Amino acid sequence: MFDSLKERFENIFSSLRGKGKLSEEDINLALREVRRALLEADVNYKVVKDVVEAIRARATGQQVLESITPSQLIFTIVYEELIKIMGEAPAPLVISPKPPTVYMMVGLQGSGKTTTTVKIARRMSKGHKPLVVACDLRRPAAVEQLRVLAEKANIPFFGPEAGETDPVAVARKSRAYAESRLCDMILLDTAGRLQMDDELMHELEAMKAATAPTEILLVVDSMTGQEAVNVAGTFHERLGLTGVVLTKLDGDARGGPSLAVRASTGVPIKLAGCGEKTEDLEVFDARRMAQRIIGMGDMEGLLEKVQSATSESDIERMTESLKKNRFTLEDMLMQLQQIKKLGPLEKVLEMLPIPGASKALKNADLDPKRMKQTEAVILSMTTKERRNPEIIKGSRRKRIAQGSGTSVQMVNQVLAQYEQMKGMMKTFGKMSGGKGGFKMPPGMGGMMKGKRGFFR
Numbered sequence: 001m002f003d004s005l006k007e008r009f010e011n012i013f014s015s016l017r018g019k020g021k022l023s024e025e026d027i028n029l030a031l032r033e034v035r036r037a038l039l040e041a042d043v044n045y046k047v048v049k050d051v052v053e054a055i056r057a058r059a060t061g062q063q064v065l066e067s068i069t070p071s072q073l074i075f076t077i078v079y080e081e082l083i084k085i086m087g088e089a090p091a092p093l094v095i096s097p098k099p100p101t102v103y104m105m106v107g108l109q110g111s112g113k114t115t116t117t118v119k120i121a122r123r124m125s126k127g128h129k130p131l132v133v134a135c136d137l138r139r140p141a142a143v144e145q146l147r148v149l150a151e152k153a154n155i156p157f158f159g160p161e162a163g164e165t166d167p168v169a170v171a172r173k174s175r176a177y178a179e180s181r182l183c184d185m186i187l188l189d190t191a192g193r194l195q196m197d198d199e200l201m202h203e204l205e206a207m208k209a210a211t212a213p214t215e216i217l218l219v220v221d222s223m224t225g226q227e228a229v230n231v232a233g234t235f236h237e238r239l240g241l242t243g244v245v246l247t248k249l250d251g252d253a254r255g256g257p258s259l260a261v262r263a264s265t266g267v268p269i270k271l272a273g274c275g276e277k278t279e280d281l282e283v284f285d286a287r288r289m290a291q292r293i294i295g296m297g298d299m300e301g302l303l304e305k306v307q308s309a310t311s312e313s314d315i316e317r318m319t320e321s322l323k324k325n326r327f328t329l330e331d332m333l334m335q336l337q338q339i340k341k342l343g344p345l346e347k348v349l350e351m352l353p354i355p356g357a358s359k360a361l362k363n364a365d366l367d368p369k370r371m372k373q374t375e376a377v378i379l380s381m382t383t384k385e386r387r388n389p390e391i392i393k394g395s396r397r398k399r400i401a402q403g404s405g406t407s408v409q410m411v412n413q414v415l416a417q418y419e420q421m422k423g424m425m426k427t428f429g430k431m432s433g434g435k436g437g438f439k440m441p442p443g444m445g446g447m448m449k450g451k452r453g454f455f456r
């Protein structure tokens with residue numbers, strides 16, 4: 001299914017290679033395929049809608065390049081948007097500053113709660129001494145299952161006394177037991193249901209109140225599909241989840257629920273279960289999950305290729321401008337966007353044929369807020385204004401200030417900064433053919449430290 005998405009993309013875009021910009025029609029065609037593929041991967045339709053719109057905004061007007069295909073470009077945009085939704089940085093499990101750390105494991109029956117409880121205990125036993133506690137008293141076999149798994153993994157276990165029917169009492173008593181065994185961590189394995197029910201929720205709420213857990217982790221079977229969103233929503237509403245563990249990722253589920261759960265609840269996915277054995281637990285990796293959802297390996301490699309191709313083409317354009325001794329506000333905007341994309345300006349300059357330019361800027365520190373405002377100001381100008389800044393007089397400045405949500409003063413500053421950069425670029429242009437070292441042109445220092453520049 002996803003291979004065919006790739007093929008469909010190639011077909012749509014094959015005639016476009018190396019020509020102009022992506023048209024609205026091309027993008028619509030591609031987005032229709034993206035939408036279909038994400039829905040097939042069990043991504044919730046509301047999430048699909050948001051992703052598609054984000055992709056549209058980024059893809060519109062993109063230049064079609066010689067060295068990469070439009071389909072590769074769109075693929076990388078889809079990839080980056082999916083990662084954004086799932087959270088780029090891993091979310092580690094929280095350890096309570098005052099022991100014991102308590103994790104309450106919740107989820108539907110069969111989601112993998114019991115197995116995951118032991119998996120986490122095993123993982124944490126490297127720096128801690130965890131105790132697993134059987135609080136699922138509805139299914140007698142569940143207590144035994146946890147005891148056996150814990151024993152195999154060499155993890156201390158606490159269960160109900162004969163005749164005990166109150167899981168909250170078991171959870172409460174486990175604290176004293178943990179203390180007596182010098183355990184600094186308690187993992188509560190709670191009961192699940194085939195469907196959500198109020199009685200179960202009451203029981204879990206009471207357990208939360210009695211144990212003040214450090215984390216409440218929802219265990220979600222990645223094969224659940226769309227239903228995962230409703231389940232996560234209800235658990236989060238009633239208990240306030242702190243994390244999600246996605247299980248059974250070793251199966252052939254596409255992983256759509258991870259997107260949907262994160263997007264609908266905002267709760268981070270912390271861990272991923274990838275097998276039946278107690279060591280089969282990994283830190284959740286949004287990048288790998290995005291590759292899985294797209295159905296394409298080595299997206300990182302592709303991303304790198306697209307990023308460098310985009311920069312190369314921008315750099316070519318800018319070098320051309322410099323050769324012609326013309327530096328417009330469009331070039332300045334491109335530079336700003338380059339800086340955002342590539343990181344430090346030195347990297348951009350490294351690509352320009354100017355000896356020593358990057359060295360001179362090595363320690364430049366960028367002010368992101370200032371850059372954003374500058375970008376907003378330039379984006380509020382018309383193309384004509386960007387190419388001919390000298391026409392931007394009083395009333396235009398007022399309009400631009402309003403459009404960008406800044407002030408006339410800010411517009412003035414951007415224009416002054418542009419003039420400064422233009423002067424500097426002229427110097428660069430003259431130097432670009434020459435040999436030897438590069439001295440920072442006059443005005444550049446001001447840009448780096450002064451109030452007007454992007455630099456702090």
Ligand SMILES: Nc1nc2c(ncn2[C@@H]2O[C@H](COP(=O)(O)OP(=O)(O)OP(=O)(O)O)[C@@H](O)[C@H]2O)c(=O)[nH]1
Pocket residue numbers: 107108109110111112113114115116136139142191192193247248249250251272273274275276280
């Ligand atoms: N392949 C695979 N199987 C898993 C994974 N996690 C759990 N399982 C299996 O899923 C089944 C259900 O797991 P349990 O841990 O018993 O699930 P539970 O949520 O505790 O179920 P109840 O106790 O009935 O509420 C078992 O056969 C586990 O071996 C996983 O990451 N991959």
